[in-house]
Amino acid sequence: MDLSPPVQFDLHRRMVRIRVFEEAAGRLAEANKLPGFLHLYVGEEAVAAGVCAALNDDDHITSTHRGHGHLVAKGGDFNRMMAELMGKSTGMCKGKGGSMHISDLSLGMLGANGIVGAGSPIAVGAAFANKYRGRGQVAVAFFGDGATNIGAFHEAANMACALHLPIVFACENNEYGEFTPRSATMAITDIVDRAAGYGMPGVIIDGMDVVAVHEATLEAVARARAGGGPSLIEAKTYRFYNHHGIQNLGLKYRPDDEVARWKERDPIFTFEDRMIENGTMTRDRVDEIWAGLRGEIDVAIKFAEDSPLPTPDQILVDVYTSMTGAAQ
Amino acid sequence: MSDVRKLTYGGAFNEAVRQAMEADENIFCAGEDIGAFGGVFGTYLGLQAKFGAHRVVDTPISEQAIVGLGIGAAVTGLRPIVDLMFMDFICVAFDQIVNQAAKLKYMFGGEATMPLTITTGGGAGLSAAAQHSQSLEAILCHIPGLKVVYPSNPYDMKGLMTACIRENNPTIMVKHKRLLGMSAHVPEENYEIPLGKANIMRAGTDVTVIAYGRMANETLVAAEKLAADGIECEVIDPRTLQPLDTDSIVESARKTHKVLVVHEAVKFGGLGAEIASQIHELAFDYLDAPVARIGAPFSPVPFSPALEQHYLPDAASIEAGIRNLVQRS
Ligand SMILES: Cc1ncc(C[n+]2csc(CCOP(=O)(O)OP(=O)(O)O)c2C)c(N)n1
Numbered sequence: 001m002d003l004s005p006p007v008q009f010d011l012h013r014r015m016v017r018i019r020v021f022e023e024a025a026g027r028l029a030e031a032n033k034l035p036g037f038l039h040l041y042v043g044e045e046a047v048a049a050g051v052c053a054a055l056n057d058d059d060h061i062t063s064t065h066r067g068h069g070h071l072v073a074k075g076g077d078f079n080r081m082m083a084e085l086m087g088k089s090t091g092m093c094k095g096k097g098g099s100m101h102i103s104d105l106s107l108g109m110l111g112a113n114g115i116v117g118a119g120s121p122i123a124v125g126a127a128f129a130n131k132y133r134g135r136g137q138v139a140v141a142f143f144g145d146g147a148t149n150i151g152a153f154h155e156a157a158n159m160a161c162a163l164h165l166p167i168v169f170a171c172e173n174n175e176y177g178e179f180t181p182r183s184a185t186m187a188i189t190d191i192v193d194r195a196a197g198y199g200m201p202g203v204i205i206d207g208m209d210v211v212a213v214h215e216a217t218l219e220a221v222a223r224a225r226a227g228g229g230p231s232l233i234e235a236k237t238y239r240f241y242n243h244h245g246i247q248n249l250g251l252k253y254r255p256d257d258e259v260a261r262w263k264e265r266d267p268i269f270t271f272e273d274r275m276i277e278n279g280t281m282t283r284d285r286v287d288e289i290w291a292g293l294r295g296e297i298d299v300a301i302k303f304a305e306d307s308p309l310p311t312p313d314q315i316l317v318d319v320y321t322s323m324t325g326a327a328q
Numbered sequence: 329m330s331d332v333r334k335l336t337y338g339g340a341f342n343e344a345v346r347q348a349m350e351a352d353e354n355i356f357c358a359g360e361d362i363g364a365f366g367g368v369f370g371t372y373l374g375l376q377a378k379f380g381a382h383r384v385v386d387t388p389i390s391e392q393a394i395v396g397l398g399i400g401a402a403v404t405g406l407r408p409i410v411d412l413m414f415m416d417f418i419c420v421a422f423d424q425i426v427n428q429a430a431k432l433k434y435m436f437g438g439e440a441t442m443p444l445t446i447t448t449g450g451g452a453g454l455s456a457a458a459q460h461s462q463s464l465e466a467i468l469c470h471i472p473g474l475k476v477v478y479p480s481n482p483y484d485m486k487g488l489m490t491a492c493i494r495e496n497n498p499t500i501m502v503k504h505k506r507l508l509g510m511s512a513h514v515p516e517e518n519y520e521i522p523l524g525k526a527n528i529m530r531a532g533t534d535v536t537v538i539a540y541g542r543m544a545n546e547t548l549v550a551a552e553k554l555a556a557d558g559i560e561c562e563v564i565d566p567r568t569l570q571p572l573d574t575d576s577i578v579e580s581a582r583k584t585h586k587v588l589v590v591h592e593a594v595k596f597g598g599l600g601a602e603i604a605s606q607i608h609e610l611a612f613d614y615l616d617a618p619v620a621r622i623g624a625p626f627s628p629v630p631f632s633p634a635l636e637q638h639y640l641p642d643a644a645s646i647e648a649g650i651r652n653l654v655q656r657s
């Protein structure tokens with residue numbers, strides 16, 4: 001591992017932040033305290049953390065229905081995120097978006113998305129604006145394996161390459177779209193095969209290895225910033241919980257031993273073992289970090305629970321903006 | 329014995345598809361997660377096990393291609409049922425639905441038939457937020473060439489779905505997500521409810537209320553409460569929104585002289601606007617008051633239950649709307 005200890009600590013902290021947030025959200029959902037759908041990111045932390053740690057605050061990301069992890073990795077505030085999941089007026093989206101639309105424009109996070117594949121074209125737009133302004137910002141589109149079956153993904157990839165935009169396509173290949181295995185819905189095994197068709201470089205990386213994700217992203221981002229155009233990163237990963245919520249409801253669609261095998265490769269625990277082994281971290285320090293972040297989650301839950309619900313007069317607020325912007 | 333048999337709304341849908349597939353091997357189903365998993369709402373449960381993966385097809389997440397698959401197969405002789413999980417996703421497939429499915433027959437000088445059924449889950453009330461809760465039926469009804477069906481109960485579901493499958497035109501069957509578990513008597517034998525035929529769910533003399541989908545049931549609750557105060561509502565569920573059974577609606581308007589239209593879709597430009605106009609054109613002289621409408625406010629569907637609950641019409645707001653209308657004369 002060539003990464004400096006501060007970078008390793010940063011990667012670790014981002015992953016644990018995601019894990020504690022998601023586990024808390026899962027528990028709240030199981031206790032019927034969260035309305036709506038909840039797509040948890042547990043198991044895939046190395047992808048969001050490894051990618052976002054390679055970005056600046058003013059770089060942009062687009063996300064998916066499984067979006068909390070991306071926002072947390074970009075620096076999302078626990079309090080306002082938790083309040084959003086509870087539909088409170090203090091939430092990131094004032095209770096209007098919920099889990100599936102969680103966003104923070106001040107962090108360049110352009111929204112989780114309820115429409116599979118819809119984030120990629122928007123990332124292309126952000127990349128276009130970034131190139132237009134010429135300040136060296138980049139955009140990252142996160143998307144799942146299943147999302148690469150949607151036309152919007154292909155149009156976005158082609159346009160990004162045609163316009164030579166500063167963008168990274170970051171695929172979280174967790175081998176399933178909802179309850180259907182990838183093998184039933186595409187004839188290729190590796191999403192990265194798609195990159196060549198648009199004329200961009202693509203790499204496959206171990207999505208359970210945060211260092212691998214981070215290093216691949218550093219390279220892709222450097223290329224984008226230097227005017228080298230788009231690239232695609234395929235991270236092989238796995239979600240530990242169900243498509244939404246925690247428990248598998250109804251029919252079993254993933255073999256138990258497959259789930260168990262992936263869980264053995266937990267991206268956080270394996271990284272901790274490595275850091276402890278090479279002396280970057282101690283077990284006590286690891287425990288302290290978890291305890292500290294769990295404490296922050298407890299505060300966030302309390303903040304969210306104590307926050308007021310939005311009032312009905314808010315329904316018609318923010319449908320349109322009343323400001324005008326263009327130069328007169 | 330068979331007259332006490334009950335099925336859910338989702339189960340009635342499933343039975344209609346199963347019976348149709350048993351009778352006609354040109355029928356196949358395609359959609360995301362409908363095969364091995366039985367659909368995210370369970371409405372396709374067991375069909376792949378019964379008919380095989382070649383007749384109940386798990387597709388990629390590719391809404392345009394799913395509808396296109398249906399169009400191409402329909403125009404070349406099969407009778408497809410294709411599923412777009414949530415109604416919001418029709419937007420992803422809009423070209424195929426609006427520019428292709430709806431118009432092929434006409435553009436080809438009548439030479440094509442399009443026995444295509446598109447099934448989808450509509451409606452709000454699950455805190456599913458702005459992209460998984462919409463009621464977009466009015467947009468579909470605006471497109472010549474499409475038929476739009478929206479059952480309010482299990483019995484109608486089975487009969488209407490059977491009719492959709494037999495229909496030789498592209499038809500969109502909207503299942504309200506919050507009605508999936510509603511249980512009621514459904515005959516086991518196959519039957520068909522003709523498209524374009526409204527159902528008078530409750531006869532009454534004082535006011536006509538037109539409502540479909542989940543709102544038809546909310547309206548029935550309101551009507552029972554009003555009956556206790558001597559206000560007799562005639563509740564009409566059009567069941568098919570395109571073609572609309574204007575005759576039944578106008579006949580009732582002429583009888584009661586007061587009409588309210590209820591839907592959970594946004595009020596502006598909703599089906600209520602069309603129905604009100606038709607009544608004004610065809611029964612103006614019979615009316616004691618302008619046709620009233622209840623619909624959602626002009627905003628996307630909010631996530632927070634605290635907002636969504638006020639966003640959606642319900643039995644209480646319908647009751648208030650009816651009282652308001654009755655007082656006007
Ligand atoms: C256009 C569209 N079609 C279908 C869905 C329903 N849906 C939500 S998530 C999902 C699976 C997405 O799979 P993938 O892109 O691999 O992401 P993952 O859930 O595995 O992270 C589907 C089909 C949707 N939200 N939008």
Ligand SMILES: [Mg+2]
Binds near residue numbers: 146172174175177178
């Ligand atoms: Mg996936």
